[in-house]
Amino acid sequence: xxxxxxxxxxxxxxxxxxxxxxxxxxxxxxxxxxxxxxxxxxxxxxxxxxxxxxxxxxxxxxxxxxxxxxxxxxxxxxxxxxxxxxxxxxxxxxxxxxxxxxxxxxxxxxxxxxxxxxxxxxxxxxxxxxxxxxxxxxxxxxxxxxxxxxxxxxxxxxxxxxxxxxxxxxxxxxxxxxxxxxxxxxxxxxxxxxxxxxxxxxxxxxxxxxxxxxxxxxxxxxxxxxxxxxxxxxxxxxxxxxxxxxxxxxxxxxxxxxxxxxxxxxxxxxxxxxxxxxxxxxxxxxxxxxxxxxxxxxxxxxxxxxxxxxxxxxxxxxxxxxxxxxxxxxxxxxxxxx
Amino acid sequence: xxxxxxxxxxxxxxxxxxxxxxxxxxxxxxxxxxxxxxxxxxxxxxxxxxxxxxxxxxxxxxxxxxxxxxxxxxxxxxxxxxxxxxxxxxxxxxxxxxxxxxxxxxxxxxxxxxxxxxxxxxxxxxxxxxxxxxxxxxxxxxxxxxxxxxxxxxxxxxxxxxxxxxxxxxxxxxxxxxxxxxxxxxxxxxxxxxxxxxxxxxxxxxxxxxxxxxxxxxxxxxxxxxxxxxxxxxxxxxxxxxxxxxxxxxxxx
Numbered sequence: 001x002x003x004x005x006x007x008x009x010x011x012x013x014x015x016x017x018x019x020x021x022x023x024x025x026x027x028x029x030x031x032x033x034x035x036x037x038x039x040x041x042x043x044x045x046x047x048x049x050x051x052x053x054x055x056x057x058x059x060x061x062x063x064x065x066x067x068x069x070x071x072x073x074x075x076x077x078x079x080x081x082x083x084x085x086x087x088x089x090x091x092x093x094x095x096x097x098x099x100x101x102x103x104x105x106x107x108x109x110x111x112x113x114x115x116x117x118x119x120x121x122x123x124x125x126x127x128x129x130x131x132x133x134x135x136x137x138x139x140x141x142x143x144x145x146x147x148x149x150x151x152x153x154x155x156x157x158x159x160x161x162x163x164x165x166x167x168x169x170x171x172x173x174x175x176x177x178x179x180x181x182x183x184x185x186x187x188x189x190x191x192x193x194x195x196x197x198x199x200x201x202x203x204x205x206x207x208x209x210x211x212x213x214x215x216x217x218x219x220x221x222x223x224x225x226x227x228x229x230x231x232x233x234x235x236x237x238x239x240x241x242x243x244x245x246x247x248x249x250x251x252x253x254x255x256x257x258x259x260x261x262x263x264x265x266x267x268x269x270x271x272x273x274x275x276x277x278x279x280x281x282x283x284x285x286x287x288x289x290x291x292x293x294x295x296x297x298x299x300x301x302x303x304x305x306x307x308x309x310x311x312x313x314x315x316x317x318x319x320x321x322x323x324x325x326x327x328x329x330x331x332x333x334x335x336x337x338x
Numbered sequence: 339x340x341x342x343x344x345x346x347x348x349x350x351x352x353x354x355x356x357x358x359x360x361x362x363x364x365x366x367x368x369x370x371x372x373x374x375x376x377x378x379x380x381x382x383x384x385x386x387x388x389x390x391x392x393x394x395x396x397x398x399x400x401x402x403x404x405x406x407x408x409x410x411x412x413x414x415x416x417x418x419x420x421x422x423x424x425x426x427x428x429x430x431x432x433x434x435x436x437x438x439x440x441x442x443x444x445x446x447x448x449x450x451x452x453x454x455x456x457x458x459x460x461x462x463x464x465x466x467x468x469x470x471x472x473x474x475x476x477x478x479x480x481x482x483x484x485x486x487x488x489x490x491x492x493x494x495x496x497x498x499x500x501x502x503x504x505x506x507x508x509x510x511x512x513x514x515x516x517x518x519x520x521x522x523x524x525x526x527x528x529x530x531x532x533x534x535x536x537x538x539x540x541x542x543x544x545x546x547x548x549x550x551x552x553x554x555x556x557x558x559x560x561x562x563x564x565x566x567x568x569x570x571x572x573x574x575x576x577x578x579x580x581x582x583x584x585x586x587x588x589x590x591x
Contacts, residue, residue, distance in 0.1 A: 060373070060378070063372070063373035064373055064374075066373075067369075067372050067373035067374070070369035070370070070372055071366055071367070071369050071370060071575075071578050071579060072578060072579070072581045072582050073582070074415075074582040074583045074591035075411045075415075075583075075591055076362075076392060076395070076396045076399070076410065076411055076414050077396075078591060079365075079366070079369070079392055080389055080392050080393060080396075083365075083369055083372055083385055083388055083389050083392070084385070084389055086372045086373050086385070087372060087381075087382055087385035087386065087389070089373070090372070090373060090375075090378055090381045090382055090385070091382050093378060094378040094379065094382065097378070132582045132585075132591070185590060185591065186591075188590075189586075189589050189590055189591075190586050190589045192585070192586045192589070193586060193589055196585075312374065313374075315374070315434070316373075316374035316375070316376075319374075319376065319434050319435075319436065320375065320376025320377060320436065321376075322376075322436075322494055322495070322498060323376035323377060323380070323436050323490075323495070324376060324377060325493075325494055326489070326490055326492075326493050326494050326495035327377075327489055327490075327495075
């Protein structure tokens with residue numbers, strides 16, 4: 001479901017052998033895919049690992065808010081579709097952990113680091129999903145945003161990640177269709193259903209706009225993450241494309257884009273119509289700048305659901321430890337207290 | 339008399355419901371594990387089996403729906419708790435103990451296979467064909483779950499699995515409580531045949547894996563759900579299953 005993190009370059013690529021670095025960059029410029037056994041700058045390996053691990057973490061944490069609604073799904077077909085959807089997210093996590101393992105970190109270490117808060121996952125999963133309509137919004141808006149981002153990542157340079165993106169995107173397209181069908185059904189339903197859907201839309205529009213990360217820094221196109229095709233498109237251009245796609249679609253469904261204020265629990269306390277949300281002469285839809293203070297607060301672990309999501313992942317890790325010990329020989333000790 | 343009552347008074351429908359309700363509620367409660375399984379690969383496999391169980395329940399509800407003029411979701415969701423024919427084993431709380439969840443599923447899978455075989459010998463070709471398709475997929479669950487039983491029979495897994503089996507065995511035997519409307523000599527004899535097959539197959543795996551459990555046919559006075567008298571945990575699961583539907587009854591979701 002989730003898009004990948006913005007890769008951070010922790011190591012200066014200038015320390016690399018200039019000849020090898022030049023050949024590596026020429027290969028990328030020529031569209032050659034980089035494979036795990038190929039030479040690569042250490043900064044590239046570490047950056048790809050962080051990106052892939054963050055993406056894998058986001059998939060398995062992203063499974064949690066929707067997973068909590070499987071037992072309450074209101075029809076057998078919705079129950080089946082939601083089970084399959086959450087299962088897909090876990091499967092995406094599994095594939096991405098495999099990609100990350102090739103880059104030098106064991107799955108056990110990655111799961112432990114996630115449980116202890118050493119590594120992160122996507123911000124958008126730290127918001128509450130209190131109604132069935134929130135599940136519709138996650139599948140429509142968040143999966144829609146993820147597809148938009150991941151389609152560009154499938155055009156990247158690291159072979160295993162690119163191939164995984166192709167496969168994930170195929171499945172995400174089904175999730176998006178399912179979400180679209182859920183939103184359509186709710187917005188064609190009773191007055192109560194429509195109200196529930198608008199309220200869920202109000203909760204998820206802001207996190208969707210922030211989904212693509214903070215505003216880009218000047219010159220980001222020339223920095224290693226984009227030069228090495230780890231990241232293909234800027235946050236701001238993806239964000240604009242998302243708004244252009246979903247603002248008119250929401251309006252057509254009878255939903256209103258609001259600028260919302262939320263309380264600590266992530267529930268809307270005040271809202272007003274976003275007057276900027278109209279198209280300009282080029283067809284670009286306007287939107288009110290998101291509250292980036294909120295974004296960074298959630299990233300630092302202080303969002304409405306950070307503690308709940310991490311606690312559930314940790315619970316799962318600890319509860320399953322004996323099964324892993326029973327069948328595997330790896331290091332399966334419990335992580336230290338967070 | 340309503341279509342629902344017609345269905346609930348029909349012997350074949352009651353037998354079909356006992357299987358369908360088991361699979362429905364098992365798929366439902368196992369849904370709690372989707373996303374938090376002990377191993378990613380096992381999480382995925384468990385979700386696949388849940389989808390199979392729910393799909394198999396749906397196929398039987400669709401058959402009954404066609405026969406009695408009812409919507410499959412209405413059959414699945416909107417009966418009163420006393421009209422569900424499932425065994426309360428399927429909703430017994432697992433407290434997120436994988437040993438309990440796995441053992442519960444294993445007992446039910448071993449019941450579903452011979453029960454579907456028996457249901458598939460009805461006078462209704464369409465129902466028999468559905469049972470044939472379901473049996474082949476339930477057979478895959480069986481071999482998968484049997485392998486897990488054997489794998490967990492050694493080492494740390496053994497004591498946990500043994501504890502889960504000892505605790506669940508009395509409720510597992512209630513799979514053989516005769517559902518309402520099937521309390522006659524013919525059904526009793528068929529039930530005994532299924533019990534024989536179930537206890538033979540489960541005992542073979544248990545012996546292989548080094549477990550020891552007493553499996554005996556329940557006496558008439560024991561109540562396990564199939565006659566409509568359900569444990570509190572079934573009613574709680576039924577309520578949770580209907581939470582969204584009850585928010586706006588009659589709405590389309």
